Amino acid sequence: MTNVKTDREPLFRIIKRDNIPRGKAWVIRIAAVVIAILVGALVSAILAGGSAFGAFFSGLFDGVFGTPRRILNLFQNTAILLCIALAVAPAFKMRFWNIGAEGQVLMGGLGCVVCVKYLGGKIDDNALIFVMFIMSVAFSVVWSVIPAIFKAKWRTNETLFTLMMNYVAMQLVALSIFAWVPSGSGVLGTLEHGNFPNVGGYPYIINIIIVAVMTVLMFLYFRFSKHGYELSVVGESENTAKYVGINVKKVIIRTMVLSGVLCGLAGLLLVGGTSFTLASDTVDGRGFTAILVAWLGKFSPPAMAFTSLLYVFIDQGAKNVATGVGIGDAFSEIITGIFFFLVIGCEFFINYKIKFRPRKKKEENSVEEVAA
Amino acid sequence: MKKKIVALALVLALVVSVAVGLAACNKGDGTLIFGPEDADITFGMICLHDENSTYDKNFIDAARDLAEEKQVRVIVKTGIPESAACYDAAVDLVDQGCDIIFADSFGHEDHVVRAAREFPEVQFAHATGTKAHTNGVENYHNGFASIYEGRYLAGIVAGYKLNEMIDAGDITAEQAKMGYVGAFPYAEVVSGYTSFYLGAKSVCPSVTMEVRYTSSWYDEAAEKSTAEALIEDGCVLISQHADSMGAPTACEEAGVPNVTYNLATGTQCPKTYLVGSRINWTPYYAYLVDCLRNGTEIADDWTGTFATDSVKVLEFGAGVSDEAKAAVEAAEAALKAGTLKVFDCSKFTVDGEHLTTYMADVNTDDAFTPDTEAIETKDGVTYFAESEFRSAPYFDVRIDGITEINEA
Numbered sequence: 078m079t080n081v082k083t084d085r086e087p088l089f090r091i092i093k094r095d096n097i098p099r100g101k102a103w104v105i106r107i108a109a110v111v112i113a114i115l116v117g118a119l120v121s122a123i124l125a126g127g128s129a130f131g132a133f134f135s136g137l138f139d140g141v142f143g144t145p146r147r148i149l150n151l152f153q154n155t156a157i158l159l160c161i162a163l164a165v166a167p168a169f170k171m172r173f174w175n176i177g178a179e180g181q182v183l184m185g186g187l188g189c190v191v192c193v194k195y196l197g198g199k200i201d202d203n204a205l206i207f208v209m210f211i212m213s214v215a216f217s218v219v220w221s222v223i224p225a226i227f228k229a230k231w232r233t234n235e236t237l238f239t240l241m242m243n244y245v246a247m248q249l250v251a252l253s254i255f256a257w258v259p260s261g262s263g264v265l266g267t268l269e270h271g272n273f274p275n276v277g278g279y280p281y282i283i284n285i286i287i288v289a290v291m292t293v294l295m296f297l298y299f300r301f302s303k304h305g306y307e308l309s310v311v312g313e314s315e316n317t318a319k320y321v322g323i324n325v326k327k328v329i330i331r332t333m334v335l336s337g338v339l340c341g342l343a344g345l346l347l348v349g350g351t352s353f354t355l356a357s358d359t360v361d362g363r364g365f366t367a368i369l370v371a372w373l374g375k376f377s378p379p380a381m382a383f384t385s386l387l388y389v390f391i392d393q394g395a396k397n398v399a400t401g402v403g404i405g406d407a408f409s410e411i412i413t414g415i416f417f418f419l420v421i422g423c424e425f426f427i428n429y430k431i432k433f434r435p436r437k438k439k440e441e442n443s444v445e446e447v448a449a
Numbered sequence: 450m451k452k453k454i455v456a457l458a459l460v461l462a463l464v465v466s467v468a469v470g471l472a473a474c475n476k477g478d479g480t481l482i483f484g485p486e487d488a489d490i491t492f493g494m495i496c497l498h499d500e501n502s503t504y505d506k507n508f509i510d511a512a513r514d515l516a517e518e519k520q521v522r523v524i525v526k527t528g529i530p531e532s533a534a535c536y537d538a539a540v541d542l543v544d545q546g547c548d549i550i551f552a553d554s555f556g557h558e559d560h561v562v563r564a565a566r567e568f569p570e571v572q573f574a575h576a577t578g579t580k581a582h583t584n585g586v587e588n589y590h591n592g593f594a595s596i597y598e599g600r601y602l603a604g605i606v607a608g609y610k611l612n613e614m615i616d617a618g619d620i621t622a623e624q625a626k627m628g629y630v631g632a633f634p635y636a637e638v639v640s641g642y643t644s645f646y647l648g649a650k651s652v653c654p655s656v657t658m659e660v661r662y663t664s665s666w667y668d669e670a671a672e673k674s675t676a677e678a679l680i681e682d683g684c685v686l687i688s689q690h691a692d693s694m695g696a697p698t699a700c701e702e703a704g705v706p707n708v709t710y711n712l713a714t715g716t717q718c719p720k721t722y723l724v725g726s727r728i729n730w731t732p733y734y735a736y737l738v739d740c741l742r743n744g745t746e747i748a749d750d751w752t753g754t755f756a757t758d759s760v761k762v763l764e765f766g767a768g769v770s771d772e773a774k775a776a777v778e779a780a781e782a783a784l785k786a787g788t789l790k791v792f793d794c795s796k797f798t799v800d801g802e803h804l805t806t807y808m809a810d811v812n813t814d815d816a817f818t819p820d821t822e823a824i825e826t827k828d829g830v831t832y833f834a835e836s837e838f839r840s841a842p843y844f845d846v847r848i849d850g851i852t853e854i855n856e857a
């Protein structure tokens with residue numbers, strides 16, 4: 078009987094892993110990143126000739142660390158992405174699929190621009206930035222709390238709802254810009270007021286500091302606050318939450334308000350601290366990328382900081398490679414696609430283990446395995 | 450097991466051969482850094498899209514010529530959106546040692562100015578921009594060309610084509626309707642399509658035109674479907690001011706003649722390509738480089754013309770008659786001599802009236818206030834003086850015979 082079994086045993090089998098040591102999991106993840114970079118180099122070699130293989134590595138690192146300013150840009154882009162990731166994390170931890178961060182950030186940005194347009198130059202710039210903060214948070218919270226109320230009260234599907242709110246926000250921004258700039262190619266010029274000041278001659282420093290502080294605060298919120306615990310209970314099981322007396326509706330709405338506040342902050346950082354302008358593509362898909370980044374970081378703020386940094390590293394580096402090697406714009410998207418494919422794919426190897434068919438002593442081994 | 454190994458080996462062999470094949474067909478000259486490494490001047494370029502966009506390709510090709518002609522180092526950054534990314538790109542080019550930085554899209558302007566204020570020792574130039582002559586930033590400059598004259602000449606070819614269709618009995622004189630795919634409804638586009646229309650009208654008086662917008666500089670799908678919608682609407686000839694191959698492709702599929710901008714599409718669209726116009730940017734780049742080398746001041750606002758070799762009519766397509774070619778040559782000579790004006794007020798009407806006065810918005814402010822009288826009379830011709838007060842177009846008059854449809 079054992080003979081029959083061994084003859085038909087497949088080349089390998091997939092076994093669920095229950096608890097992989099943390100260190101080993103990170104080794105697998107880092108291996109995935111390294112493989113992603115190697116595959117990226119291979120792809121650029123295929124697209125642009127053999128010499129591009131080496132140029133990919135030098136271009137990648139030069140694009141990120143080549144000058145002090147590029148390093149600053151690395152941290153700046155990481156800060157923005159991380160801020161949005163921090164915004165989506167609580168909702169996702171609660172299993173509330175908020176894919177509307179794109180629109181929520183955009184509304185925050187719109188709130189800022191409204192302030193600058195109607196108050197700019199009339200009040201002190203520091204006061205203006207404070208008003209911008211209030212307005213951007215208000216706009217963004219409205220955008221995040223509407224789907225939350227519908228979900229809490231009438232059990233509507235939050236995924237579709239938040240997704241559609243993105244498009245409404247984009248159209249609202251396009252419409253507002255058209256109202257402010259009736260002539261031209263639909264581009265709002267840079268705003269003269271409400272710009273964050275440079276620190277030590279460099280822009281973006283304030284953004285980075287604010288997001289660093291928010292990361293710590295969110296870490297504390299998740300780890301030590303009652304709210305943070307409640308939202309993870311709601312995520313694990315709504316019925317358990319009800320049983321222990323948690324007001325689920327309240328938690329959903331409260332958590333989405335928090336998401337809105339952070340998205341509004343991201344909008345402020347984008348308009349007041351980065352672009353000094355707004356367009357319907359200002360967020361540039363980061364509302365969605367942030368979800369991947371947050372998920373990869375297992376919704377733990379320090380890990381999310383690392384995954385955002387990694388994503389921005391690949392993206393910024395690949396853009397630089399595209400210039401040096403002379404492949405089109407889409408190149409960096411190909412590379413980040415490969416990165417996500419492999420890094421998300423590697424989670425499979427963290428959750429499952431592959432068992433190959435043993436070569437020798439077929440009978441004994443297979444018996445052992447069946448017993449195991 | 451053996452079978453599996455064989456299969457795996459075969460798959461690997463296939464992948465490798467495909468990879469080698471792909472690598473082999475790559476020309477290997479795609480790098481976006483041109484010119485000698487030890488050049489005395491480094492010229493940085495910021496492009497909205499990459500070379501798949503006909504608009505950006507025109508700028509990049511000119512930069513390649515510049516590197517060759519003037520022996521300067523050129524670094525091109527492609528795919529830079531009209532956002533803070535443009536400022537970041539400009540600053541990065543400064544860090545790479547660029548002496549002058551040039552940006553190619555209208556919406557880049559404010560971000561380039563921001564960089565120019567921060568780095569007064571570096572020169573910044575911008576195509577199609579409007580603010581350099583008024584904003585007082587010393588190291589920031591605008592440049593453009595009187596491309597409306599080129600479009601007018603391309604319009605003449607279109608007019609001859611329409612006449613051929615009328616003579617052949619394919620259409621009646623009233624059915625001579627052209628279609629125009631525009632990006633955004635503002636002066637640069639309006640000036641372009643009006644001059645094209647007036648060129649056609651100068652040889653085919655019954656022509657009308659329908660304009661539709663895509664609200665994007667580069668959206669291949671939208672440009673294609675917009676061109677298709679125009680053809681559906683009875684347009685028998687199409688031209689465009691948008692940057693992808695969308696409209697030319699739609700025309701080739703439908704067999705409708707096409708007049709292009711920036712790039713001759715004769716090889717991709719052999720059946721329908723007629724002619725086109727483009728700005729030759731090399732003279733402006735060369736001017737900037739010469740100014741830097743000679744230590745002379747760069748003009749705030751520079752307008753290229755036929756005289757500077759900045760305005761070009763593209764090669765003629767197969768279907769263009771010798772008569773049309775001769776007419777283009779004659780008109781070009783008249784434009785150069787100044788005896789012919791594209792926006793001659795006697796040649797077009799607005800609400801049935803000839804223009805005698807028009808305030809144009811030349812000096813950009815927040816409210817877009819019209820500030821300059823643009824109608825001039827010289828040698829007995831009353832005309833709209835386009836590109837005389839600044840390089841970027843400011844003709845935004847909607848004239849009779851052209852219908853604008855803006856769905857966005």
